Amino acid sequence: MGAMRVVPVGERACLVEVRDAVAAASLAVWARSAGLAADDIVPAAATVLFDGVDPADVAAALPGWTAGSAAPPGPVVRVPVTYDGPDLERVAEHWRCQVGDVVDLHTSTEFTALFCGFAPGFSYLAGLPADRTVPRLATPRSRVAPGSVALADGWCGIYPTASPGGWLVIGTTDAPLWDADRETPALLPPGTRVRFEAC
Amino acid sequence: MSVEVLDPGPLSTLQDLGRPGWAHLGVARAGALDRGAAALARRLVGGAVDDAVVETTLGGIVLRTGRAATLAVTGAACEVRVDGHAVGHGTPVTVPAGAVVIIGPARTGVRSYVAFAGGIAAEPVLGSRATDTLAWVGPPRLAAGQVLALGRPGQWPEPPAAVVVRPREPVMRLRPGPRADWLAEGAWAALDGTRYAVAPDSDRIGLRLDGPRVERRAGELPSEGMVIGAVQLPPSGQPVVFLADHPPTGGYPVVALVADDDLDLCAQLRPGDRVVLRTG
Structure with a gap:
C-alpha cells in the first residue's frame, strides 16, 4: 500500500496521505463501503480527509484497505x-x-x-x-x-x-x-x- | 403562520446546523456561524436543535408577522423593536399579528439570530435549510417581500429562567494544524500574543487576518480537504480562518486550527476589530 501516513487535524479529523489521486479516490470509496463513520470523507490530490472522526479509529481501520484493491470501475x-x-x-x-x-x-x-x-x-x-x-x-x-x-x-x-x-x-x-x-x-x-x- | 421580510438588510440568510456529508461533491457545509447564539435563540422559543433561524449581517432586518408569533433575537447586540416599542434581546417575545419587527444594526459583533416558535418551514436542499454563500446552495438569501412560512409551535416554550451571555475576550486560541511543519523556524512561538486586525473582506467563507507576516516555506500543496477553523497560510503570510462556507478543498497549508470554542467568536469579529492569538 506504499507509504501511508495519518496526520491528525485537531481531535476530530485527520488526513490520510496516500500516493496519488487514484489511491485517494480508492481509499475514500473503500472507507464508505466499509461503513467508517464520518461526517465527511473528502478525497483530493494525494490525501483523504476524514472529518468528524477519532483519528485513532481511522488509523485502526486503514490496514483493511490496500491501494492495489482498486475500487470497482464506476459507471x-x-x-x-x-x-x-x-x-x-x-x-x-x-x-x-x-x-x-x-x-x-x-x-x-x-x-x-x-x-x-x-x-x-x-x-x-x-x-x-x-x-x-x-x-x-x-x-x-x-x-x-x-x-x-x-x-x-x-x-x-x-x-x-x-x-x-x-x-x-x-x-x-x-x-x-x-x-x-x-x-x-x-x-x-x-x-x-x-x-x-x-x- | 408566516412572516414577511420587509427589508433584509445587507445580508440575511436562513441557517441551521448545516449540511455535512456533501463535501466530496464540492459542497460547503454552511450552517449558523455563531452556533452558540443560534442554539440559544432556538432554545428561547422552545425550538428543535436543527430549526432554521435567520442570520443577519451587521445591518439587521425588518420583518412583519402574519399571525401572532413568538420570536427571540440573540447574537450581535442590537435594538429590537415591535411596532416601535423596544423589547428584549435574548428573551422570548410574543408579537401580535401584523406587527413590524425591527432587528436593528449590530451595536457590537456582526451576526444576530432570529428564531421563531415552530421554526421556519423552508424547503431543505440536500437535507438542510442552510444557505451556503460560497456556491449559493440552499435557500436564496432573504429578499424584500419574501414570505417565510412558520411551523406550528409544538409546545409552549419553556425558556431558561435566566440567560447570561458573557462578553467574549477577543482572544483566539490556536492548535497546531496538519501542516504546521510548513511554518518557518520560530514562527509558531512568535504567533503567541500577537495582535491581528480583522480584514474588511472577511465573510462567512473566511475570517481574514491582517498583521505581522507569518513566515513559511515556499510552494503550494496539492489540494486537500479542509475543516472549519482551519488557518490557511497563503504566500502573503496573512492567515485566513476558514468558516462555515469554506471551500471543501484548498491548496494553502493549514498551519493552525482555531479552538472549537473560539469559532463563535470568529462569527462576531467585525472588520477592524483586533484579536490576540494564543498558542498555549
Whole structure:
C-alpha cells in the first residue's frame, strides 16, 4: 500500500496521505463501503480527509484497505461537447499538434472522476497521457461560462456554473452537471468514468 | 403562520446546523456561524436543535408577522423593536399579528439570530435549510417581500429562567494544524500574543487576518480537504480562518486550527476589530 501516513487535524479529523489521486479516490470509496463513520470523507490530490472522526479509529481501520484493491470501475457517463473553446489553439500549441488532434485525443480518452472541489459538481477528471499537460492562464478569466470543458495541468474539468477561472477552455457541453434535486446531485461523482463525444 | 421580510438588510440568510456529508461533491457545509447564539435563540422559543433561524449581517432586518408569533433575537447586540416599542434581546417575545419587527444594526459583533416558535418551514436542499454563500446552495438569501412560512409551535416554550451571555475576550486560541511543519523556524512561538486586525473582506467563507507576516516555506500543496477553523497560510503570510462556507478543498497549508470554542467568536469579529492569538 506504499507509504501511508495519518496526520491528525485537531481531535476530530485527520488526513490520510496516500500516493496519488487514484489511491485517494480508492481509499475514500473503500472507507464508505466499509461503513467508517464520518461526517465527511473528502478525497483530493494525494490525501483523504476524514472529518468528524477519532483519528485513532481511522488509523485502526486503514490496514483493511490496500491501494492495489482498486475500487470497482464506476459507471460510464457520455458527455457531448462542442469543441469551440477559445483556448483550443493554445492547447494545440502546447502539445505541438493540430486542433483536430486535440479533439481526437480528448474524445478517445477514458477519463475517471477522482475528486470534486472548487464548486459543487466540479470533478477533477484524470486520464490524459502524462506528457499532455497544460499550464493555467497567467491571468484567470473573470467569468468562465457554465458548461465550459477545460484543461489544467493533467486534469480535465467542466465548470458547472459561471465562475472565474484559469483553466484552458476547449469546448462547451449542456450536460446537467449539478442538480441538488437529483438523488445523486453531481453528474460526475468520484469514481465515474467519462467519455467525451464531439457534436 | 408566516412572516414577511420587509427589508433584509445587507445580508440575511436562513441557517441551521448545516449540511455535512456533501463535501466530496464540492459542497460547503454552511450552517449558523455563531452556533452558540443560534442554539440559544432556538432554545428561547422552545425550538428543535436543527430549526432554521435567520442570520443577519451587521445591518439587521425588518420583518412583519402574519399571525401572532413568538420570536427571540440573540447574537450581535442590537435594538429590537415591535411596532416601535423596544423589547428584549435574548428573551422570548410574543408579537401580535401584523406587527413590524425591527432587528436593528449590530451595536457590537456582526451576526444576530432570529428564531421563531415552530421554526421556519423552508424547503431543505440536500437535507438542510442552510444557505451556503460560497456556491449559493440552499435557500436564496432573504429578499424584500419574501414570505417565510412558520411551523406550528409544538409546545409552549419553556425558556431558561435566566440567560447570561458573557462578553467574549477577543482572544483566539490556536492548535497546531496538519501542516504546521510548513511554518518557518520560530514562527509558531512568535504567533503567541500577537495582535491581528480583522480584514474588511472577511465573510462567512473566511475570517481574514491582517498583521505581522507569518513566515513559511515556499510552494503550494496539492489540494486537500479542509475543516472549519482551519488557518490557511497563503504566500502573503496573512492567515485566513476558514468558516462555515469554506471551500471543501484548498491548496494553502493549514498551519493552525482555531479552538472549537473560539469559532463563535470568529462569527462576531467585525472588520477592524483586533484579536490576540494564543498558542498555549
